Amino acid sequence: MRRPAFWLITWLLSLQALPAVAYQLLDAKWQDGKVQLLLNTNAAPSGHNWLNALDMAAASWDSRVEGLNIDVAASSAHHPCDGYRKGSPARARVNTVAFSDHVCSAEFGRNTLAATLIIAKEGRIREADIVFNRRYRWDLYSGYRYGRVDFYRVAVHELGHLIGLDHEHKLSAIMAPTISRIDRPTRDDLAGARAIYSGPKQSTLPSIVAKIEQPTTSMSSGVSKLRGWAVAKAGVAKLSLYINQKFIRKIPYGGWRQDIAKIYPDYQNSRRSGFSLAYNWGKLGPGPQEVAVLVEDRQGNKKMVRKQLHVAALRESAPVGLTSRVLGPNLIQVDGVRVASQVYRVLLRWQAKQRRWGMERFERL
Numbered sequence: 194m195r196r197p198a199f200w201l202i203t204w205l206l207s208l209q210a211l212p213a214v215a216y217q218l219l220d221a222k223w224q225d226g227k228v229q230l231l232l233n234t235n236a237a238p239s240g241h242n243w244l245n246a247l248d249m250a251a252a253s254w255d256s257r258v259e260g261l262n263i264d265v266a267a268s269s270a271h272h273p274c275d276g277y278r279k280g281s282p283a284r285a286r287v288n289t290v291a292f293s294d295h296v297c298s299a300e301f302g303r304n305t306l307a308a309t310l311i312i313a314k315e316g317r318i319r320e321a322d323i324v325f326n327r328r329y330r331w332d333l334y335s336g337y338r339y340g341r342v343d344f345y346r347v348a349v350h351e352l353g354h355l356i357g358l359d360h361e362h363k364l365s366a367i368m369a370p371t372i373s374r375i376d377r378p379t380r381d382d383l384a385g386a387r388a389i390y391s392g393p394k395q396s397t398l399p400s401i402v403a404k405i406e407q408p409t410t411s412m413s414s415g416v417s418k419l420r421g422w423a424v425a426k427a428g429v430a431k432l433s434l435y436i437n438q439k440f441i442r443k444i445p446y447g448g449w450r451q452d453i454a455k456i457y458p459d460y461q462n463s464r465r466s467g468f469s470l471a472y473n474w475g476k477l478g479p480g481p482q483e484v485a486v487l488v489e490d491r492q493g494n495k496k497m498v499r500k501q502l503h504v505a506a507l508r509e510s511a512p513v514g515l516t517s518r519v520l521g522p523n524l525i526q527v528d529g530v531r532v533a534s535q536v537y538r539v540l541l542r543w544q545a546k547q548r549r550w551g552m553e554r555f556e557r558l
């Protein structure tokens with residue numbers, strides 16, 4: 194990874210129209226997707242837990258790429274330059290990371306922050322080592338800080354090489370040849386890593402996933418919420434409500450769902466995947482009903498999620514003979530509610546938090 198002459202250059206480039214997929218591969222991989230990595234901290238600058246940062250950088254790849262597993266540990270028994278440099282111990286097929294003044298047998302190039310050395314044969318990576326240029330002031334931070342280099346994002350970049358990714362020149366990516374504000378693998382970077390390690394399994398990720406969380410299977414009639422979430426790889430275009438196979442209306446979409454974003458980070462804008470709509474279920478007759486949400490994504494893919502509801506039979510009989518009494522500012526008593534030829538008294542209490550009347554008691558008269 195190189196330091197750019199001007200930070201502005203990378204920003205201007207990132208504004209151009211970009212192709213959808215552009216990752217570049219080195220055409221070599223770790224055979225079983227397993228990498229053991231040792232950090233030699235002998236020449237490391239003090240002040241930070243570099244091991245922890247390297248471990249997190251490894252997790253930024255392997256926690257999101259099925260079939261890839263990078264194990265990071267500390268050991269000063271080996272050095273990345275073993276076997277590369279005259280007079281150094283022989284190469285021991287150990288993958289190591291260290292801060293160094295040189296790239297083993299060569300010098301660091303101008304503005305070169307770090308380098309990854311890979312030994313591969315017939316598409317199989319046998320050994321890979323990373324050296325960080327010790328002449329820079331290494332630090333850990335997000336954003337930009339004058340005169341210091343963020344170890345974490347350089348580690349993410351070099352680990353990208355180590356698992357088989359080449360530089361990406363077109364798309365905005367951690368694998369871009371120069372450092373920028375990007376400090377983690379982007380969608381394109383991850384697509385590249387998955388193309389190497391995850392096999393065809395990833396392509397069977399469903400294009401749309403959605404769930405109706407509310408109402409639950411049974412409910413009483415009245416105004417209540419329809420609530421849930423929907424994610425689509427291509428981004429959700431619109432949601433529609435259907436009741437008993439009949440289109441009712443469009444559903445507002447875009448509520449914050451950090452919980453869903455954690456589970457579906459690779460689906461576009463999954464942070465804003467919530468939907469919610471107040472609906473008067475009282476319009477429906479009693480008995481079983483089918484509520485369905487049709488999700489359409491930006492590529493025209495569709496998915497219908499359904500829920501069978503049983504609307505409680507409060508309206509089964511005509512509300513003849515109902516008498517109500519206000520018992521207090523928050524309490525109403527209703528007598529004469531008939532359900533299946535039984536007559537009941539209902540106490541309703543105002544629930545300020547939910548802003549609705551809730552059933553306090555339901556007793557036979």
Ligand SMILES: [Zn+2]
Nearest residue numbers: 194354360370
């Ligand atoms: Zn690079």
